[in-house]
Amino acid sequence: MTPPYLSPGDKVGIVSTAKRCEPHEINDALGILNNWGLAPVIGRNAFSSDGYLAGTDEERLSDLQQMLDDTEIKAVFFTKGGYGTLRIIDSIDWTAFKANPKWLVGYSDITLLHCHVHNFGIQTLHAVMLQGMPGSTPESSESIRKALFGESLSYEIPALPENRSVDAIEGTLVGGNLSMLYSVLGSVTDIDTTDKILFIEEIDEYLYHYERMLLALKRAGKLSGLKAVIVGSMVDIKEATLPFGRNDRQITLEHFDCPVYFGFPSGHISDNRALILGREIRISDKGDTVKYEFI
Structure with missing residues (x-):
């Protein structure tokens, strides 16, 4: 609705x-x-x-x-x-x-x-x-x-080399801050991600914390059956005392087996574009850019 x-x-x-x-x-x-x-x-x-x-x-x-x-x-x-x-x-x-x-x-x-x-x-x-x-x-x-105000909403964002892309895909958009998604697991606030497009963003976490949250969602079945994942800003996702051995994009690709689109401008950054959660979104690979269009 x-x-x-x-x-x-x-x-x-x-x-x-x-x-x-x-x-x-x-x-x-x-x-x-x-x-x-x-x-x-x-x-x-x-x-x-x-x-x-x-x-x-x-x-x-x-x-x-x-x-x-x-x-x-x-x-x-x-x-x-x-x-x-x-x-x-x-x-x-x-x-x-x-x-x-x-x-x-x-x-x-x-x-x-x-x-x-x-x-x-x-x-x-x-x-x-x-x-x-x-x-x-x-x-x-x-x-x-x-x-x-009900005007059409779409974005065309530079494609990143790490993207795991397909020509086009569409589905209902869900998600938000990863720590919050992690915090509601198993509660009445928890969401069904099956056949949906998941958006995530995060700030100020160690790399192993980031992976731990992804693994918790994965074990809870939230990462299986996804149509795609949109990764927003990952601000200050940092090393702990010992180097973790992989960066946040490598960690992300390891734990998602669906199309992955990095670099969407949303989250804890000044360029924080609005996303309509619960609405259908179409993602289209345009070569040098990726188009995100709410439908």
Whole structure:
């Protein structure tokens, strides 16, 4: 199910479910939303703090629940990722949301919500969050606007020599941050990846940590039956004390037996293009480039 597209004048919710946020960190992003003709509604506890977190579990849950339940709110934007959504996800009441779906916009820690909502058959938007929006590339913000307002969305990205490619393939896109996919294994938030195209991205992990997470997904059956995998940014995937002996792309190719496409601009980088999770995507090998087209 595709949530209703946005129109100028629509209200959109602003919430913090993870790392704490200061008002000045999202002021410029709110200006971008205003320029799109949207009316941001900031959650009461969006700037609260409880140590690392943006308020207590009860405060963060209260804001998200209010935005999910309010039928005047047409999309929910998250201020930051980091950590914290896992602490509240089992307390969310999804009844009103399932009756009146709306776009959820974020990535990283918000992968938890993308996965959970995917199991309802509802599409979500993997995209830069408000804190990062002003520092992201113009293409990143524009891709969010296009997706939310119902415009066609496609990308043509340079092909990398490590790609394991086919002429064309299509399937439903799922995934997000690898650590989050790893953290939901065996839970009600876990997703079925069979016959789907998996997207992964990661930041700040040792190479052996990266492989361990892939192996956990592999042993759980998440890497078998995939149509393809899209690999986004892999930021600071580093050696530990002893050299691991293979880099992250070599590790990836070892554990996936389907087409693999590296270098998609999404994740913890300034060029963080929006991806519509739960929607069909067609991947086409154009020789020097790879085209990704939502259909």
